[in-house]
Amino acid sequence: MAGAITTHLSSEASKRPKHITEPALVRIVLITIALIFLALVVLLPLVSVFVEAFKKGFDVYRAAITDPDALSALRLTLLVAVIAVPLNTLFGISAAWAISKFRFRGKQFLITLIDLPFAVSPVISGLIYILMFGAQGFFGPWLDSHGIQLVFALPGIVLATVFVTVPFIARELIPLMQAQGVAEEEAAASLGAKGWQIFWRVTYPNIKWGLLYGIILCNARAMGEFGAVSVVSGHIRGQTNTLPLHIEILYNEYQFSASFAVASLLVMLAFVTLIVKSLMEWQMNKRASAQIV
Amino acid sequence: MLKGKWSISLLLVLVLILSACGANGGNQGTGAGAGESPAASTEASAAGEKPAEPVKLLNVSYDPTRELYEEYNKAFSTYWKNKTGQDVTISQSHGGSGKQARAVIDGLKADVVTLALGYDIDSLVEPGLLSADWQSKFEHNSSPYTSTIVFLVRKGNPKGIKVWNDLIKDGVEVITPNPQTSGGARWNYLAAWGYALKQNNNDEAKAQEFITQLFKHVPVLDTGARGATTTFVEKGIGDVLLAWENEAFLSIKELGPDQFEIVYPSVSILAEPPVAVVDKNAEANKSTEVAKAYLEYLYSDEGQEIAAKNYYRPINETIAAKYADTFKKLDLLTIDGDFGGWKAAQEKHFNAGGIFEKIYTPGS
Secondary structure (H helix, E strand, O other), X not given: OHHHHHHHHOHHHOOOOHHHOOOHHHHHHHHHHHHHHHHHHHHHHHXXXXXXXXXXXXXXXXXXXXXXXXXXXXXXXXXXXXXXXXXXXXXXXXXXXXXXHOOOOOHHHHHHHHHHHHHOXXXXXXXXXXXXXXXXXXXXXXXXXXXXXXXXXXXHHHHXXXXXXXXXXXXXXXXXXXXXXXXXXXXXXXXXXXXXHHHHHHHHHHXXXXXXXXXXHHHHHHHHOOHHHHHHHOOOOOOOOOXXXXXXXXXXXXXXXXXXXXXXXXXXXXXXXXXXXXXXXXXXXXXXXXXXX | OHHHHHHHHHHHHHHHHHHHHHHHHHHHHHHHHHOOHHHHHHHHHHOOOOOOOOEEEEEEEEHHHHHHHHHHHHHHHHHHHHHHOOOEEEEEEEEOHHHHHHHHHOOOOOOEEEOXXXXXXXXXXXXXXXXXXXXXXXXXXHOOEEEEEXXXXXXXXXXXXXXXXXXXXXXXXXXXXOOOOOHHHHHHHHXXXXXXXXXXXXXHHHHHHHHHHHHHOOOOOOOOHHHHHHHHHOOOOOOEEEEEHHHHHHHHHHHOOOOEEEEOOOEEEXXXXXXXXXXXXXXXXXXXXXXXXXXXXXXXXXXXXXXXXXXXXXXXXXXXXXXXXXXXXXXXXXXXXXXXXXXHHHHHHHXXXXXXXXXXXXXX
């Protein structure tokens, strides 16, 4: 998806011959609608987060985001994303590869399973882990006797996050890889390329934009997930509160500016992800055009 | 091929940076707790005392105690450090009382619970987390502070709400949380019930009629006390909030006396939020001794003073006398005297098939 957008942005779009472009009026109307809509629905709320965050001045803002509980929530959120995103990247690529390049029984079932986390409410996603690993759950007594704490601790939060974010990368790659078919890989194999060579030289260049986009979506959700994490977190301050949970706590404690300050932190994390993505796109485009020249 | 490798390595670098943040963070996190420990143990051994391992406590509490325990935890760790040389770090978790009890049953490793009412701690007995006689372990039914239910109304009391009967006047909207999930809401409900019984010479049918009417005036049921307060105070819904006295005082303190005022009903209920050591978890955490001291210190002058400052009624007479201006003397019903204890009240009113379920139909 991201790939499609980026390629259209590159030079040939603006060089289209006149007789097949839309009239100027249509273009202006379309662009205006898109801009107004984005301004109202996306930009305005984002700006208001920052306005609200700085309402009581920079000192309150700084105090809010350097509060030990806020820092601990930030660390936990990053740590969870760092574990969940690579796991889902690995799984997403394997699943998409298996589904698009091989034929096997139960393929449809596997696709349905991948979609499942989209279909169930995040609260359920959290509760299933309580039912399995909670003290009264199936594995609870065993875990307890071995001194292992899964729910209301980091492992439970990671599990719930991984569950919720499973579909993002796989779902991005499956249609892409299915559309590309196996012809190029077969050609590579017939020329004597080995498995990893085929992946790095043939498959990977074809899917990298989809993969990148999937990773970004996955990361955004992993850092922003509220419902499922809320159920398994236990809400211990400074220990098992992620950024979204910490924002809710501050809001409920009449610390409105502080809660928006922490919210702005979460927004900035999203910006960082987007900047990294743009940097990578820019680098790749530069290299690509360098190769053409 | 080159560019492929390049972008993957960039991704890897990103992941590494992030994980470094995470790892550093983790170290800092534990470091903050453990950082002071070497100094502490050398101090202790220099003084010839037993070396004190730093200890961590988790206090799982109900919704409105956030500010109370934030202050109390600091006071207790200073007290404990001076007394024993041991460092104690106390963590907090807050939520609706019933929900918090459920989390502890499901494995949240609380060393102590400080909940809104006895029934929620009773529910920890069956899973073997603490013994059935927990309420006799500390003075005063294990309730170091009490509170009551008051009306919070908008400034100037535009609807003229003074007594319980005013709540069921036409056009009055009442905000209270859901008695099935919130401890405070159960106190609200029982206070109303107790009032109606008194008004009607203990005629239960008439009391039920009053409660039915009352809940017809409730536009929204939040799950916890703090959620209900936010609905009333922030979202501006409703004419009167049935609130913990401490929650009502806090709203006025946080948002200004120019916006709200407290109305004391002629009859209310003595709310006793109890505390208990969760024996099983405390033993596993080797924190039984400090957990006990933590709850006992709530009864000390300093603990009582902190409770009073956070608008909980202290049980210590001397401290209570000091704050007599804040806490109005009221005619208060008691759960044991007027309702036959929490178990009976819970069964009769709030369990499946109880009166609340019969009288409350959402949206009616």
